[in-house]
Amino acid sequence: MSGILDGKRLLITGVLSKDSLAFHVARLAQQEGAEVVLTAYGRRSLVELIAKRLPRPAPVVDLDVTDREHLDTLADRVAAHLGDDPALDGVVHSIAFAPQDALGGNFLNTGWESVAVSLEISAYSLKSLTKAVLPLLSRRGGAVVGMDFDAQLAWPHYDWMGVSKAALEATSRYLARDLGPRGIRCNLVSAGPVRSTAAKNIPGFKELADASVGRAPLGWDLEDPEPAARGVVALLSDWFPGTTGEIVHVDGGAHAVGA
Secondary structure, three states, X not given: OOOOOOOOEEEEXXXXXXXXXXXXXXXXXXXXXXXXXXXXXXXXXXXXXXXXXXXXXXXXXXXXXXXXXXXXXXXHHHHOOOOOOOOOOEEEEOOOOOOHHHOOOOXXXXXXXXXXXXXXXXXXXXXHHHHHOHHHHOOOOEEEEEEEOOOOXXXXXXXXXXXXXXXXXXXXXXXXXXXXXXXXXXXXXXXXXXXXXXXXXXXXXXXXXXXXXXXXXXXXXXXXXXXXHHHHHHHHOOXXXXXXXXXXXXXXXXXXXXX
């Protein structure tokens, strides 16, 4: 039986551990027929170890989205794993970081230096990453999908990461505008909170999660990354050929319900 990603080749960022949402996106993508290349930030051997838990082996390339040399050489380094026709059909942006003083209720006291780090890594990097692999994406068109967390509201403890997610959403819309003529879609999946390694680094994650989960009419399981991963895989597929600049909420409906 064929999968919805048969024949597609994807670059997936953000695989930090087996509980990373990006790991489950890679797993599902392979199960649906895709060929996957992963990126690693600083701990390549760890990502290579985690990649062995995927259904099939996946190559790993180094990527620091703040490193100009990494970005300038990314297309060539990814192309080396794609054979004679080095085209990418999709990119998954699962990259976010904010210094500790930009989180945890310190919003009014956070200095620009920390805010700038959060914005560059969590929002601007969607543009940086996409532009870096544009020579591969432009060969036959494709999809860029980023991981979001609802930026319509001010969440407990989320502070400048929340602002960065709002910037990510705007960046995605502008990428959709500029890349549409090349046949490239850009969308975000606004996922409900998942208890992952990254989540553990957010001060007050429990309160943030409780505020979201308690409003979800479909319910939401903090331990289950599958619904969000399926949303990403669907947007990478050909089943959304006319959708771009969109934010698809996969949060049990929490975004639609008030307190």
